[in-house]
Amino acid sequence: MSVITYRQALHDTLRAELARDDNVFLMGEEIGLFEGSYKITAGLLDEFGPRRVRDTPIAEEGFTGAAIGAAMLGLRPVVEIMTINFSLLALDQIVNHAAKIHGMFGGQLAVPMVIRTPGGGGQQLGASHSQNIELYYSFVPGLKVVAPSTPADAKALLLAAIRDDDPVLFLENLALYNTKGEVPEDCAPATIGKAHVSREGTDLTLIGYSRMAHVARQVAEELAASDGLDIEVVDLRSLRPLDRDTVIASVRKTSAAVVLEDDWLTYGIGAEIAASISDGAFDHLDAPVRRVAMAEVPLPYAKSLETAALPSHDDVVTAVHETLAAVGRRR
Numbered sequence: 001m002s003v004i005t006y007r008q009a010l011h012d013t014l015r016a017e018l019a020r021d022d023n024v025f026l027m028g029e030e031i032g033l034f035e036g037s038y039k040i041t042a043g044l045l046d047e048f049g050p051r052r053v054r055d056t057p058i059a060e061e062g063f064t065g066a067a068i069g070a071a072m073l074g075l076r077p078v079v080e081i082m083t084i085n086f087s088l089l090a091l092d093q094i095v096n097h098a099a100k101i102h103g104m105f106g107g108q109l110a111v112p113m114v115i116r117t118p119g120g121g122g123q124q125l126g127a128s129h130s131q132n133i134e135l136y137y138s139f140v141p142g143l144k145v146v147a148p149s150t151p152a153d154a155k156a157l158l159l160a161a162i163r164d165d166d167p168v169l170f171l172e173n174l175a176l177y178n179t180k181g182e183v184p185e186d187c188a189p190a191t192i193g194k195a196h197v198s199r200e201g202t203d204l205t206l207i208g209y210s211r212m213a214h215v216a217r218q219v220a221e222e223l224a225a226s227d228g229l230d231i232e233v234v235d236l237r238s239l240r241p242l243d244r245d246t247v248i249a250s251v252r253k254t255s256a257a258v259v260l261e262d263d264w265l266t267y268g269i270g271a272e273i274a275a276s277i278s279d280g281a282f283d284h285l286d287a288p289v290r291r292v293a294m295a296e297v298p299l300p301y302a303k304s305l306e307t308a309a310l311p312s313h314d315d316v317v318t319a320v321h322e323t324l325a326a327v328g329r330r331r
Contacts, residue, residue: 271291
């Protein structure tokens with residue numbers, strides 16, 4: 001077991017998969033000579049050469065389409081789109097082709113490709129470069145969408161995504177790249193579509209993914225120390241398929257839930273989780289499900305306004321206390 005960053009876990013996994021399978025290759029803007037905007041692909045061009053680590057033009061629709069064609073012919077491309085915001089330029093290829101080819105051709109063709117892309121605010125990159133638009137893709141049958149929050153899950157889910165025969169959108173968050181955690185040396189591929197109870201508890205369930213699952217664990221540990229609260233944390237890890245059963249089982253145990261997301265509230269993934277809880281655990285709830293999300297505005301550039309717009313640690317603490325107060329447990 002070693003302690004490494006989220007960034008290093010991604011790099012090491014890509015390197016291992018390139019070495020394991022000659023059909024795996026990487027594509028993306030500046031991933032070779034420049035070693036990637038976030039240095040995930042550092043050193044891989046020198047080690048594996050330009051046939052396996054391919055710099056592309058600034059043409060997301062074009063190189064995503066090329067990757068789909070390569071996958072249909074039996075290769076396993078891992079595409080890096082510099083930010084999820086730029087994936088909108090490839091939306092037609094992802095939604096109308098990658099997601100649908102297997103079904104439209106009666107299962108005769110597979111599209112075993114991965115699209116890695118980071119998102120998230122807090123870096124002062126402006127409204128058009130700071131979004132979490134995973135909802136767009138989680139809505140689409142035929143795609144798998146995963147969002148790891150720890151280095152261990154980043155490794156396990158990337159292994160699973162590369163080896164999967166379906167197209168997988170692999171979501172990263174810029175705020176997580178330098179976070180550290182234990183990663184097993186012999187890490188096995190995760191099961192895509194399975195959530196993880198990262199902290200057991202009985203008083204309330206916090207449900208999140210990506211950065212907000214990370215925040216949820218921090219809040220749960222802090223409130224255990226300061227208030228004696230026993231909070232369970234469910235890390236969704238996968239947005240499509242969505243593991244409703246694990247969420248429902250947790251809420252049935254705790255009878256209270258707060259759902260966290262790093263995106264706008266309206267029509268969000270949190271709404272889907274809240275609806276699932278209503279369907280599967282309504283009779284067990286002692287209070288309405290609360291949701292914590294970002295302000296419904298294009299994210300401001302000014303640091304103070306950006307910070308105010310994003311869901312914060314304090315927002316989660318407040319939501320936990322208000323929910324527990326509603327069930328009769330006060331500070």
